[in-house]
Amino acid sequence: MEYSSALSNLQSRQQIDISQTYQSWRHLSEHYRASYAGGMGWKSIGGKDYLYRVTNRTGGGRSLGPRALATEDIYEKFHSGKLKTKARLKDLSASLAILAGGARAGKIARVPRLTANILRKLDEQNVLGRNLIVIGTNAAYAYEAAAGCLLDTGLTATTDCDLMWDARSTLRLAGPEMRNGGLLAVLQSVDKSFQTYNASAFCAVNSSGFMIDLVKATPIPPWKNERSKLSEQDAMTASEIVNLKSMLASPKFVATAIGEDGFPVPMVAPDPRAFAIYKLFLSSQSDRDPTKKDRDRRQAFAVTELIEKRLTHLPFDNKSQLIFPVEMRGLVDELRQPFIDGNGRDDLPDAFKIAP
Missing domain, CATH: 1.10.287 (Helix Hairpins)
Structure with a gap:
């Protein structure tokens, strides 16, 4: 099937x-x-x-x-x-x-309107792909666009957008809004209701409850002194996440998705192999919310299906696995098994299907 x-x-x-x-x-x-x-x-x-x-x-x-x-x-x-x-x-x-x-x-207008406008603004400010990349659920729009498919909306629906900052990068070539006011200023130029809260300055929330999370990989070694803000004036401080190094080290995946308004949306995300392995890794963590763990796992297999069937120029070979910590490399066989074993396909849940 x-x-x-x-x-x-x-x-x-x-x-x-x-x-x-x-x-x-x-x-x-x-x-x-x-x-x-x-x-x-x-x-x-x-x-x-x-x-x-x-x-x-x-x-x-x-x-x-x-x-x-x-x-x-x-x-x-x-x-x-x-x-x-x-x-x-x-x-x-x-x-x-x-x-x-x-x-x-034609029903191929996919990326939520607010997310699309934010990504266009970040691209205009010359920081999308250079300083920030899209991770989390929204990255799936880049993969489905490149694969010529439409993923099930249950796998892509979200009320937030996660942005990973490469703290090694500078804002030298960024637009004036980003250089002078930082990420929050850019978000407020799209929707003035975005605000941060003292308890979680890595997160900006608008009046509708839509969240933008700014994260970065934990430095190696962890005590290394590294910037936590894109610009000195920025009200947002990046949250450090362990095991994000593999996402940061993976090749950037560039695609053009289509927003709900029908207009193109520039997308820069981690390599889909990195996305799938990281999502499966998250689903195995004991401290992860059970509801999120289940969705992580389904997203991991859905993106793996795109890789195995349509993005075949991105094989799960030995070279591609070198960017992952040893504890993650063993997940590749688990990810690929349903697509190697023909009998296993029929056992996949409906959520793994790609909508017509």
Whole structure:
């Protein structure tokens, strides 16, 4: 019996189209910010006109020289290029809006709206994948998108989003909101009701009870002095979690999912093999909440099924297991057994099935 169903031909086409259009929009948007952010104009100094490039919102910039054929040519090319790029971005945005409607109608719009908006904002601030990655239940949206499947909604439903911070990274290339106000400031730019509480500064909660948890791997050795905040101004302090090193050390898994609004969502998560093994490990911990343990186990096997059947370029080989502590490596056989043994498949619970 098959427990995974690929997207229909129409759904696959919709997902491919929206992903490709999004990548074109994203690359052009990055080019626009890099090449045309700010402005360019003439500034009169001492009776002479100078071409001036403004590079920030406070008017900072630099002179490109006095008015001459060369600077007039720079001026014309800048403004004509900016207009053309802006027009192209407008066309791509319109295309995305049309494709988003198709994604909603085709029932492939998956990532909850608030989560999607937060991830888009983190990507805009240039910290998604560089400083922060998505772990926990929401990572499953990256895996199903790459596998061309839809996981059972019972496995993906959640009222929180876990973000893992790589404390080795810096905010040098991050956007101004992240550098100046930290993660909480970015969250509040999406939903102003997000707040932290003294007892749990690693967690920000909005007025609807949706939580964002900031975690990081426990340093090695544990007494090593390591930063606990992304920026000095941040109200959020990362919670240290033991055994997260394997998630941090695993290759980053990049995919484009689709939000409930039908628009693309950039996703960066741990390698799905790391996710599956860590989830199965969590399900075996005696101090883990029993309800969470059961869900951890089901998620572990569901993602393993995606790996075994659709993400076959990610084998559970010896090399891939080297990032895990010795106590976790033995879980690989347990994870794979139902998919190696044909008879074992029929014994899998319905929750492991992938929705059509």
